[in-house]
Amino acid sequence: MSELVNKQQAAVALAGDTFSPARDHHHHPPHLAHHFDTLEQQFASGKLGMWVFLATELLMFGGLFCAYSVYRHNHPEIFEFGHQYLDKTLGAINTIVLITSSLTMAWGVREAQLGHNKRLALCLILTLLGGAGFMCIKTVEYHAKWEHRVFAGRWDQYDPRYKGPQVPHEPPTNEPEAQAEQQIKNNKMLPQTTMEPQNMPTLPQGANPGYGAALATPQAATAPSEAAATTQAGPMLQAGDAYADPNAGTADAAKIHPMQGVPAGLATRVHAEGKWEVKFDDLPKTEQDHVLTFFNLYFLMTGLHGIHVLVGMGLICWILIRSMKHEFGPTYFAPVDLVGLYWHLVDLIWIFLFPLLYLIH
Amino acid sequence: MSAITGNLGLATKQPEHKSDNYLTHGKGIKSWLFSLDHKRIGLMYMIGVLTAFFIGGVFAMLLRTKLLTPGLMYTHNEADEWNFYNHCFTLHGAFMVFMFIIPAIPAVLGNFVLPMMLGAKDVAFPRLNLGSLWCWIIGSIFFGWVLLGGILHAAFGPFANYWANALIPAGLDTGWTFYTPYSTAKAANGTVEALLGIFILGFSSILTGVNFIATIHMLRPKGMTWFRMPLFLWSLYATSIIQILATPVLAITGLLLLAERTLGVGIFDPALGGDPVMYQHFFWFYSHPAVYIMILPAMGVISEVITAHTRKHVFGYNFIAYSSIAIAMLSFLVWGHHLFVSGQSPLANAIFSILTFAIAVPSAIKVFNWVSTMWRGDIRFTTPMICALSFIILFTFGGLTGLFLGALSNDVHVTGTYFIVAHFHYVMVGSALFAFLAGLYHWWPKMFGKMTNKTVGNIAAILLLIGFNLTFFVQFIAGAKGLPRRYASYPPEFHKYMVTSTIGAYVMAVALFMMAGNLLAALINGKKAPANPWGANTLEWHTASPPPHDNFPVEPVAGDPYDMGSWVWDEATEQWVLDEDHARTVAGTEPTVHQH
Incomplete structure (x- = not known):
């Protein structure tokens, strides 16, 4: 940074200008990037950027939600039939696990703002455990689907190309x-x-x-x-x-x-x-061909959501390491805040997925 | 006050000192490839994007050459010939759309100019900006892989080895739209790689959009209210809105298609309960707004170029600014006009038809304002201005024929004909490409500190305009007479149109090579460019050419970006110099009052 400042000063001097104190970098907070004037401006920019990014995430899931509404509107019986394979209890437990992890995340943000890095680390570990718990339960559910041979695409027994297990x-x-x-x-x-x-x-x-x-x-x-x-x-x-x-x-x-x-x-x-x-036999004949639509949507929606949970866990690991180095405090907690926003979005999407997929009547 | 004088100092006196500009700040390939400097990232984008343009152009030439005859041109049997043609037009479209036009103006000109127009040192998130560049590179590598695979397959036939077949895709022949069921069932096996590439390229676009929105919101300088922003920034802002809201829909569409191809889910397959028309809805929900990702920044460039080279305050600033936002909003509501013959309900067709007409209104407002800006202006026929004038002509053609297509009854008649091809080339090439070239010529002196040769540039631009109309105007006629697009062959009565079109394409190629030579020659022996060669007043002209690493030695204060009166021609030095007294009354927070 000092090299940059020197070059800049040299440039200004050579250009024959008076040096403006507005661009003085001497009292530079350690986390302030060179192109921002203040930490507040930097934080506000990051937050705006994150919200904009979350909008893209919503639109991406929006495509799936759109496909869901079209197909559910066109084939309501299939959704009623297919959802019976899903375990409401496990789904509900997962919802609670994820909401709790959102609470610990929000708590962590508060601890970061107060500069309590140890408590922050604890909150992050709890959040990580929540994410891991969610993924474990999800794995159990997926495994049960596999056992029932309802899976995406040609591994789904309702798919005409399904070959069945050899043994x-x-x-x-x-x-x-x-x-x-x-x-x-x-x-x-x-x-x-x-x-x-x-x-x-x-x-x-x-x-x-x-x-x-x-x-x-x-x-x-x-x-x-x-x-x-x-x-x-x-x-x-x-x-x-x-x-x-x-x-x-x-x-x-x-x-x-x-x-x-x-x-x-x-x-x-x-x-x-x-x-x-x-x-299955109660379904109209024409609908029986389309049963796997539900499972395709189920696996695509929860699968994409699961990938987001994994990414979120990776990000939490990253700020966990930084919190262990005591990097956060009242003037600098942006990464914790932004990862928190992301985590809440992942939580929010699940809160929509759960009733849409599990609680159909 | 020191801010203003500092400004003037740099603007009027060129720093003789060569070692302090962004081009020389840091040496070695790494200082470029991993640079966080928005200007270097913009230049690297330019190299990449122009490479993609070249590859797409080669395919265009192959296509046009093939169409010289309805029969065989490159091979000795029909199956190979048609197959080759399908691959060519797919890769022509994919390279041009995803790797050239969509990133061209935002990522090259936007990246380079946007922070400087704001008087900022960089975009809000320089690392994301670098990430965007690398997403572009990696996404393009996937397409390079598809291309290479296609060539290897063509040269060495189908491979016996399983892994060779799996790893070397046999090219791409779905058309750039990846319509199902071609893309899920019949197509060559490059679809998976191409979709991965598009997914990653989409990230590049999203990251640019996020960056620009945050930068425009957070990094505007003192004195720059929203309605004192240069119009290019308004158009980039509108573009960014589309990039962040539409691109994720393409991403999910691509993922669904990938899942369909690899896992065999039946989201778009009617045999499995899916719906192929859903694919078209999803695809065009992105790809119609994407047309405005191409044209909105182009309109911004034209707003800048016209006012600068007319030496007159832009006419109807508020209308141009608001029309950008209106286009961005309406662009999300018109995708259905691509599905008029795809089995959409008549009611939906009618609604989309009306909305399509509605979006013509803000577009027309812009054209009227540009023309009014030129009215009684001091028009200079510089190369950027010639390109901008060509833009207005071609955009008017493209826009008006868009209305023909928005009209339901007429669209049913010409859908799937060369009329469509001509229409969207008028918009995407005639408009977006000409605006990109106008922008390149306009900001080339700022980028490299060198002036281009005006005579050669102007001849090339006029030649390009002639070649363009030769190529595509006849396609309107051929299309209206019913010549279907996408076919490698055609009935003999269309021979004269096809030959004319091909000759036009060759003229375009010559003109583009002339332009490339002209731009490169400027780098080698071009006249040294002053800080403000055009006498324009947006902030990027207030710093040296090429700019220093941090753009401005002192933070500038923004006034009216189109106040041409603050720059006067100095006969002695043959340069535009800032009229300090005038500038003082303009800079600051009071609204500007100015006379011409």
Whole structure:
């Protein structure tokens, strides 16, 4: 900096000017960049820049929210059906975790303003723990989705290109109780779904369904032997339906006659437990093709949000290190404030995601 | 007062001393590549952007040369020929739009001039500014990769090796718009790399926008109220609003398309419950405002150039300033006019049509004000002025044909024809490129302290204008007669139009090479430029040419940016010098009263 000042002075002197005290750098606060006059101006600029950047973040998520509203408007049943795979309890816990981490972050900003760097570090560590907790719970949820074979794109069992696992995770048995037990073991993270194990998309050995075929075998609970027979016959021609698909077995079968093989009687079936309010078979035929839209949006929205949480955690680590060096105080706390703003935005987006995805009625 | 005298000192006396300007402040490649100086970043952007312009131009020449004949030009079989043509027009569009026109004026001229117009030492966030440059470089590397991959594939055919195929994309043939389902299903496999490149280039654009908004809000000098800002700053401010609000939508669109291509999610695929028209909505929600990212700063440059080279206070300052903001706002409401034939509802079509007409109003206000500025002005036919006059002509053509296209019934007739091609080239090349050249010529003396040769520059500019009209005016006629765009071949009755167009393109190429030579020659043996070669009064002319590292040795006080009366021609030194008495009455906080 002194070199710069010297050069500048030299330049002014050579240009034949009187040196103006307005550009005197001698009493320069350590964190003040050369192109700002005061720390206040620097702080206000940073804050404005951050708000502008947050506007871009909102617009970016806005694209996804827009896609969400269009598809939910066009396919309301799909969203009601798909959201049943999501665990409201875990979602609610995550919401609380993230809001709490926002509180510790805001507290940290206050401590930074007061110059309490140790307390700031504590707040930041708590915030980090909140972020890490959120991501851990999210991982558990994602893992459960993977187990249920609902995932984005061609890894989603509702996708016509879905090939199914070569070796199913849990080969189903024909005894309903053992099967139910197995399911409960598999899905203990998803309590509301354990009551209806037959709707879990655990595919029978060797099955290679087309559209949503896995959920088209709900009779297994009442007639396990029939279900076993069904697995041999293939999903399209199951349940004794008289319809014979001329395209059966061709690659385009599912596209040409999506779910033509599902018996009409199933559409009115309402489950006694009342847990699964919308069944796959209750969906209108045309909508059954589009079920994976919900999961695509779910994974894109929560995935992008998760990346933002990770970025936020990285930023918090950065100011944590700086707080350990006692860099912040009443005159300089801008980085903590700005990272805090970012963290609150990430929190805010989740507060919208949670009801939009988990709490659909 | 010391501020003002300091100002005058530098403005009137050129520092003889060579070692103190931003070009010589710090040596070695690192002092450039990692410089936080907005002026150096602007120059590096210029090198990059002009390289992209050159590559895009080569593709343009390949396209036009191909269209000399409806048959085969480069290869011996039709499939290869058509394929080659598709790759060429895609990369022509992508290089020109994403790497040249969008960053050209804000990132090159804006970066260089904006802090100086504010009398500031730098933009608000110099490190973000450097980050923006590097985002541009990295994003462009992705496109370079696609280009190189396309060439390798063309030369050595499909590769047997799995990794070679995966890592070397077979070029890009989706068109620069990446419309689904071409981009998700049929297209060559460079789409993923290109989308990553666009995502990163988008960050470059966003960071520039954030920087400019914060700088304009926070770093205005003493005496500069919002309505004393140079009009270029108003237009850059409006541009930045679009950059920060529209670019993230492109980013998410790109991510969705990437997810569709790699994971196979069906957001835009009707077979999977998606909607391809949604892609068009998303894409144009960015890309229509992006048209104004290209044209708004161009309008700002023209406002500066016209008033400076007419030696007259700009006419209708408030109208020009407000119309920039109005264009920025309206630009978000007209994207649907790209979807008139995409199955949009008739009601939406009608609304978008009306809004499209509405945005013509602020654009026209600007044209009227520029013309009124020239009225009874002291017009000097310098090279920037010739470019600016060409801009007004071409922008009027481009704008009025835009109204033809905004009119629903007519649009249905000419959609997908050369009429569209001609229209948007009149706006994006005829207007944005000419304004960029006007700005380059206008600020070249400030950037390098050297004057360009006026005769050569003027001949080149006029040649460019002629070549441009030769190329694109006939395309209006061909399009109105129904010649469809994007095809590598055409019916024989259109042969004469296509040949004329190609000849025009060659003329343009010659003119652009002349300009490049003219600008480079100025660096080598150009006349030394004074601090204020045009007698303009915006603050960047109040410091030396080239400016010192910190722009101003003393903080300037801003007055009326268009008060031409404060600069008088000094016969003895053949320079514009600041009339100190006049300047004293102008600088300060009182509104300016001035006579011409």
